Amino acid sequence: MEVNNPKYNNQGIHVISTIFTIDKGVTKVLLIKRKNNPYKDYWALVGGALYNDELLIDGMKREIKEKIGIDNIYVEQFGLFDKIDRSLLKRMIAVGYIGIVDKDKLEILKDTLKTSDSDWYPIDMIPTLAYDHNIILNEAIDVLKKRLNETDLLSNLYPNGFTMPEIQKIYESILDVKFDRRNFRKKLLSLDIIEETNKVEKFDGNKPAKIYKFKDNKKKNVL
Amino acid sequence: MEVNNPKYNNQGIHVISTIFTIDKGVTKVLLIKRKNNPYKDYWALVGGALYNDELLIDGMKREIKEKIGIDNIYVEQFGLFDKIDRSLLKRMIAVGYIGIVDKDKLEILKDTLKTSDSDWYPIDMIPTLAYDHNIILNEAIDVLKKRLNETDLLSNLYPNGFTMPEIQKIYESILDVKFDRRNFRKKLLSLDIIEETNKVEKFDGNKPAKIYKFKDNKKKNVL
DNA sequence: CCAAAAGTGTTAGTCGTACACCCATGT
């Protein structure tokens, strides 16, 4: 390889995350507002340029930490974005990541070195984003639905376990369908990805719900 | 983005293909022998560095053309390989591609500008390859099996149509299982990805077999 | 008419889907 060959000496990698949450039945994605050019004051997905000495996943986690202050959330790769002019300064290839979090358990930074704001946007009310981030987000939404039963995406959401009604509402919100309670329970149990704990969650005036948790060896990755 | 920031000013993209064929029931992959350092005289997968002005898929097809002389075969993305030291001259991220071809219908070059040999290797008899190509190949073999029914991977194999026994042998070779003839036919027809032609293929002394072909709108991509 | 390989239909089991009643709790 000729290291300085101009045909390929001006390239870089972006790592871009689509971080979702379910807020009262509405699927939302986390956007940040850019402080600097290019795309100053545009909303954007959380991400940035990979460093030379980082694995992709580590660069992604660093960017998430820098831009919204959150440590170590589980995200997984879902696609590549290679339009030649998607970034104007350099030839940048973007690697897309997906994660799902419980927004009420996190403290999202509003203002950082490179961001002036952050907020959760319903996925059907997304403004024009920086770069090709609208394209990345749309693909992420499709992949999110396909991955629910195949990967560990939901593992961030309930670190302390969940009840059947809770997790069913998550599935229903993301997939935009309704499931029969009995069949949903049977199906999820039959997938061999969750297990019962001996705890229950009590509500005011209701029958307590059993708490389940995801098995450790839960799901296989896909990409 | 600070274009010359040393944290990320020395990166590049590899496009690497795993091109499979089925040879008398044995799944084989195409390897080339490298003419130059690094890894001079090692066997390797077909691939190389992406140019700045190319889409990934176009760079992949250019590399396939340069290294084995084949035009325009169908390949699809299947994964990313990001080990920090996978290439020593630069930080290189590899994008893996998969394709399946009929080796008897192609004229594979043995000697090119950068290659001194090429050959088909059974996937359980692979030598030590250049770079991280053994890792890439192993992952490709897994993905190949999962994708058979989901994508257009088989479309290269039979541009002029195929008989049920032919395509069944391909499935059986790749998946390493046996199917019941009746059930295989029913299943493939039920997938709505193939259609009957009015042609038959005659064999010596046997009942002629109907020729089917893949529908144009056949399958959806996955990655 | 024989050998070789292609074509076809039926049955049993499994999985997914639809659906209604009982149970535990707090007030």
Add this chain to the structure above:
DNA sequence: ACATGGGTGTACGACTAACACTTTTGG
């Protein structure tokens, strides 16, 4: 005791898997 929401079982239809005989051809 009642209101609220959680837990459970059964019956039907759809899909998957097992299995053997008939058809067409060339020699």
